[in-house]
Amino acid sequence: MNLVFAVYTEDSTNVANEKVSARLARLRNHIQRVQAATTPTFIVFVAPEFWFMHGHAGSDRLRWYSKAERDKTLKGLAAASLLFGRLLLVGGSICWAKTEKSWGEKTEWLVRNEAPVHYNGNLLALYGKRHGGGEVYAEDTLRLYRARRGAIDLQMYDPNGLDPSGNRLYNIIQATGNMSELASLTRNTVRRGPGGTALPAAPGINSARDRYDGRIRFVPGADEPSFDIPGGTLTGGVEICQEHNLAALQNNSGRGATNFHLLTSNTVGHNAAHENLASPGYFVHAKAGCPPELVTLSGTTRTVVAANQWTQLDPTLHCIEVPMPRGL
Numbered sequence: 538m539n540l541v542f543a544v545y546t547e548d549s550t551n552v553a554n555e556k557v558s559a560r561l562a563r564l565r566n567h568i569q570r571v572q573a574a575t576t577p578t579f580i581v582f583v584a585p586e587f588w589f590m591h592g593h594a595g596s597d598r599l600r601w602y603s604k605a606e607r608d609k610t611l612k613g614l615a616a617a618s619l620l621f622g623r624l625l626l627v628g629g630s631i632c633w634a635k636t637e638k639s640w641g642e643k644t645e646w647l648v649r650n651e652a653p654v655h656y657n658g659n660l661l662a663l664y665g666k667r668h669g670g671g672e673v674y675a676e677d678t679l680r681l682y683r684a685r686r687g688a689i690d691l692q693m694y695d696p697n698g699l700d701p702s703g704n705r706l707y708n709i710i711q712a713t714g715n716m717s718e719l720a721s722l723t724r725n726t727v728r729r730g731p732g733g734t735a736l737p738a739a740p741g742i743n744s745a746r747d748r749y750d751g752r753i754r755f756v757p758g759a760d761e762p763s764f765d766i767p768g769g770t771l772t773g774g775v776e777i778c779q780e781h782n783l784a785a786l787q788n789n790s791g792r793g794a795t796n797f798h799l800l801t802s803n804t805v806g807h808n809a810a811h812e813n814l815a816s817p818g819y820f821v822h823a824k825a826g827c828p829p830e831l832v833t834l835s836g837t838t839r840t841v842v843a844a845n846q847w848t849q850l851d852p853t854l855h856c857i858e859v860p861m862p863r864g865l
Contacts, residue, residue, distance in 0.1 A: 665758020690741025
């Protein structure tokens with residue numbers, strides 16, 4: 538009788554954007570690979586933050602899922618959690634946006650980042666991240682402008698062009714680069730000769746950003762991060778990336794210390810002081826592009842499991858078997 542932990546660490550910012558069905562298919566395939574490679578009685582599978590998001594850094598499309606894509610993801614994760622009889626599935630996080638418009642006001646994009654926890658086809662928790670980080674970038678205004686308006690005027694005035702006397706020129710050039718680089722151009726100015734008035738170097742990009750500036754905002758969650766695990770007496774809790782720096786699970790768990798502390802992240806590392814564990818306890822961390830992490834607590838004995846003790850089934854898929862604890 539074994540408890541199996543599986544951690545999936547593929548980074549959505551380095552993977553071409555795909556349909557929701559493709560992401561779900563890959564996740565299902567990895568669950569089945571873990572099941573075939575181990576002798577599980579209970580499986581805990583954790584994916585990284587933003588796995589369900591159009592996160593590829595080089596893309597100019599909207600990064601957030603629509604509500605329809607979010608709902609399709611939740612339905613697919615529920616189905617995936619049925620692949621093994623006792624599977625606790627944290628499907629990374631879903632970053633999505635909902636539009637809202639009050640009477641007479643401009644449309645706003647409300648961005649949420651949610652970590653769904655499924656077991657046996659049931660949603661145990663749909664935890665909304667409380668502390669933002671990575672959900673909204675400056676370039677998202679440009680992505681939104683292009684999606685709704687079709688194109689951005691990328692003509693700009695060269696801030697580096699000089700005439701033979703060393704005076705700045707006001708030559709028109711064509712801006713190039715990805716959305717992040719284009720957004721940074723809004724800080725540039727040029728002057729028509731020495732002492733001239735500072736003028737925006739990229740008026741079209743400025744205009745595109747200004748159109749949606751202040752109309753995109755992260756909406757923090759207020760959900761309960763802890764939950765009971767069916768079929769036993771143990772509890773779990775989930776945390777998303779930046780929250781771990783702020784000990785969000787410690788501070789907000791309605792069940793106090795939990796037997797499973799499940800962290801899904803994109804950039805944030807593990808902080809031992811912020812573990813929220815009761816014995817028997819397991820801290821599991823899936824971080825995009827990084828080795829898996831597992832810390833166990835038995836009584837007062839805390840053990841950090843080395844990364845080389847995990848079995849690597851794929852460069853981004855790792856699993857490890859430990860004895861089944863009582864109460865699960």
